[in-house]
Amino acid sequence: MIRGWVIAALAALALPAAAEPPIVLRDMGSFHVGGREVVISGKPVQEVRRTPGGPPAKVDPNGPQLVEHMYVQYFLPAEPHGAYPLLLWHGGGLTGVTYETTPDGRPGWLNFFIRRGWDSYNSDAVERGRAGFAPPDVFSGEPVYPSKSDPFERFRIGAGAGSYDPDPAKRKQLPGSQFPADSYDDFVKQMVPRWLTTDDAILAAYIAEIDRVCPCVILVHSQAGQFGFRAAQARPDKVKALVAVEPAAVGDPDRVAALKAIPILAVYGDYIDQDARWPTMRATGLAFFGQIEAAGGKVDRLDLPQAGIHGNSHMMMMDRNNLEVAALIQKWLAERPGLYR
Amino acid sequence: MIRGWVIAALAALALPAAAEPPIVLRDMGSFHVGGREVVISGKPVQEVRRTPGGPPAKVDPNGPQLVEHMYVQYFLPAEPHGAYPLLLWHGGGLTGVTYETTPDGRPGWLNFFIRRGWDSYNSDAVERGRAGFAPPDVFSGEPVYPSKSDPFERFRIGAGAGSYDPDPAKRKQLPGSQFPADSYDDFVKQMVPRWLTTDDAILAAYIAEIDRVCPCVILVHSQAGQFGFRAAQARPDKVKALVAVEPAAVGDPDRVAALKAIPILAVYGDYIDQDARWPTMRATGLAFFGQIEAAGGKVDRLDLPQAGIHGNSHMMMMDRNNLEVAALIQKWLAERPGLYR
Numbered sequence: 285m286i287r288g289w290v291i292a293a294l295a296a297l298a299l300p301a302a303a304e305p306p307i308v309l310r311d312m313g314s315f316h317v318g319g320r321e322v323v324i325s326g327k328p329v330q331e332v333r334r335t336p337g338g339p340p341a342k343v344d345p346n347g348p349q350l351v352e353h354m355y356v357q358y359f360l361p362a363e364p365h366g367a368y369p370l371l372l373w374h375g376g377g378l379t380g381v382t383y384e385t386t387p388d389g390r391p392g393w394l395n396f397f398i399r400r401g402w403d404s405y406n407s408d409a410v411e412r413g414r415a416g417f418a419p420p421d422v423f424s425g426e427p428v429y430p431s432k433s434d435p436f437e438r439f440r441i442g443a444g445a446g447s448y449d450p451d452p453a454k455r456k457q458l459p460g461s462q463f464p465a466d467s468y469d470d471f472v473k474q475m476v477p478r479w480l481t482t483d484d485a486i487l488a489a490y491i492a493e494i495d496r497v498c499p500c501v502i503l504v505h506s507q508a509g510q511f512g513f514r515a516a517q518a519r520p521d522k523v524k525a526l527v528a529v530e531p532a533a534v535g536d537p538d539r540v541a542a543l544k545a546i547p548i549l550a551v552y553g554d555y556i557d558q559d560a561r562w563p564t565m566r567a568t569g570l571a572f573f574g575q576i577e578a579a580g581g582k583v584d585r586l587d588l589p590q591a592g593i594h595g596n597s598h599m600m601m602m603d604r605n606n607l608e609v610a611a612l613i614q615k616w617l618a619e620r621p622g623l624y625r
Numbered sequence: 626m627i628r629g630w631v632i633a634a635l636a637a638l639a640l641p642a643a644a645e646p647p648i649v650l651r652d653m654g655s656f657h658v659g660g661r662e663v664v665i666s667g668k669p670v671q672e673v674r675r676t677p678g679g680p681p682a683k684v685d686p687n688g689p690q691l692v693e694h695m696y697v698q699y700f701l702p703a704e705p706h707g708a709y710p711l712l713l714w715h716g717g718g719l720t721g722v723t724y725e726t727t728p729d730g731r732p733g734w735l736n737f738f739i740r741r742g743w744d745s746y747n748s749d750a751v752e753r754g755r756a757g758f759a760p761p762d763v764f765s766g767e768p769v770y771p772s773k774s775d776p777f778e779r780f781r782i783g784a785g786a787g788s789y790d791p792d793p794a795k796r797k798q799l800p801g802s803q804f805p806a807d808s809y810d811d812f813v814k815q816m817v818p819r820w821l822t823t824d825d826a827i828l829a830a831y832i833a834e835i836d837r838v839c840p841c842v843i844l845v846h847s848q849a850g851q852f853g854f855r856a857a858q859a860r861p862d863k864v865k866a867l868v869a870v871e872p873a874a875v876g877d878p879d880r881v882a883a884l885k886a887i888p889i890l891a892v893y894g895d896y897i898d899q900d901a902r903w904p905t906m907r908a909t910g911l912a913f914f915g916q917i918e919a920a921g922g923k924v925d926r927l928d929l930p931q932a933g934i935h936g937n938s939h940m941m942m943m944d945r946n947n948l949e950v951a952a953l954i955q956k957w958l959a960e961r962p963g964l965y966r
Contacts (some may be wrong), residue, residue: 301718306651306703307649307650307651307652307924308647308649308650309647309649309650309819310647310648311648312648312736312836313725313732313733313736314722314725314726315726315730315811319814321773322770332769332821333821334873335717335824335850335851335873336820338873338874338905338906338909339902341779341902343769343770343771343775344771344772345769345770345771345772345775346772347772347774348772348774348791349770349773350773350774350810350813350814353814355722357725358941362647376675376676379755380755381655381755385655385656387656389654389656389896391654392654395654398721413749413754413755413757414720414721414722414749414755414817416754416814416816416817416818417817418770419770420770421816428671428673428686429684429690429759429761430663430684431665431685431686431688431689431690432662432688432689432690432691433688433689434684438682450689463885469691470657470753471756473657473660473691473694475757475758476755476758477757477758480673480674480675481877483676507675507676509676510676532675532676533676533679552792561680561682564679564680565680605658
């Protein structure tokens, strides 16, 4: 994409939040969707007191349990402009909070897209956040608990391994980084434990969400890259556009033809060439996009540094220029025929 | 309270949701608050692949970790009528979803109070939902995973032990129950695992929320009864009113004088006399209220069946008459001097 296109998008960017008009919703709410019932047996019954001084009670985990559902919160503007709902899918170790207020208190992408008239569905994937997690032995293995230093070094906030220091003043943030590192602790609090063995369950629940809410546009980030492409391959008629923000993995290379009618935008931030992991993940993405195009599809690549936008981390929806990036995505969506009015 | 007062409140109840005007917000967003940093050591480093076919990575849980914070989502009406923010605190094994859309898709108490002009702060307590949970050994013990039958029998939806049946047609719901039992699975999906050893951490985070957001009005349910009364005892000048919906436990009986200037409303639903546990928990509450009044305070009791409102379960914010109950709480709040305009 050319720089003139980017400049036009940024010129249309709204005024700062303080000057913005109210958010007017015809409705807002939430639901859970997907999942299955399992029957647990052979576990001990616990004798507990749920409150101090309260009556004794038994907790029996045996019997039917509902597992592997997901949580969805929706905001429906009074004056919709999106022709379809917009679904926001978060990355690994995160929840829908990704798209809410930034760690330093600025508006996030959720408010941005609601204000532009998208019926917006923000969610917590299976075993994250308000989706809850299953009793032992339903998922394989244990969740992982990366230390506080991990996302600093892994999400292109700091300059890779060793860049985190307990003393904020001694952390080696990437030069020109747009991440609001003064609020790094607030970002770390957004992270939640995750299992590494639940991809199939997560995808199944996302497909259940599609079956309930779509046709729609889907925006995915990081881990959700694979879910976005695979769900679109499973329901190609229901997905009217797909925005992949730094997808960490992609879809089934044997089924790329299913994606050929879906407009796709892939967005990548800065510092990828100097990272230990991201050159590989981007190359995987670009190879997959080539396969889609060889099958007759179309993938627009938005490389932010090539477009003159510098300093974006993997968490570009909370970087200081997060609304500039959102405006580029909005402009791309608005230019797809039939998506926005 | 007299029945005429209740009838007046219900007469003021809004039209059904379909006829309601838009929700107009000057802002909405979220943050995490509270918690502490711990240093984990001696745990094994895991070799993982975060995505299928992705690059190998190490997950090291050792080092600093942020734990015991909570999640808060806020909705600020464009035309506020509450003189203070309204904080909504959920019960055990639940999250802020408690106050969102009911399991059968009707508006919940969150939308009700936002529409009445309350700056509303809905939250997930420590180790629930979007608050995330800590690595092993930070909390004592393991979380509990009650079976699907447990809330049916324990929350006065069914007629106690043995009332749940895998076949919905064979479940023994309490006669006249207002709970939307056809959507029971959707309610069970709202439940999340909980630890039984985190009361102190939960209270500390709630006090951190108060220190950030209040002065305020606080509405608590079930497990949060103890947190509401104890937080008010810790910050009596910050809590301008307290609504305790079926508190499962209460505050420190040695510090009731701290509550004497705080208007308090306690709400109880139906079927308590025939329940195995609730007569004890209600008696604990009523005894505590007597102590508050002996110290010069005031506690209004709203016993719904005595007021002519029948059929309410422990989850009255999602019962079919949930907005009738909310209207009684709203009327009580509006009648307290200086709370509503």
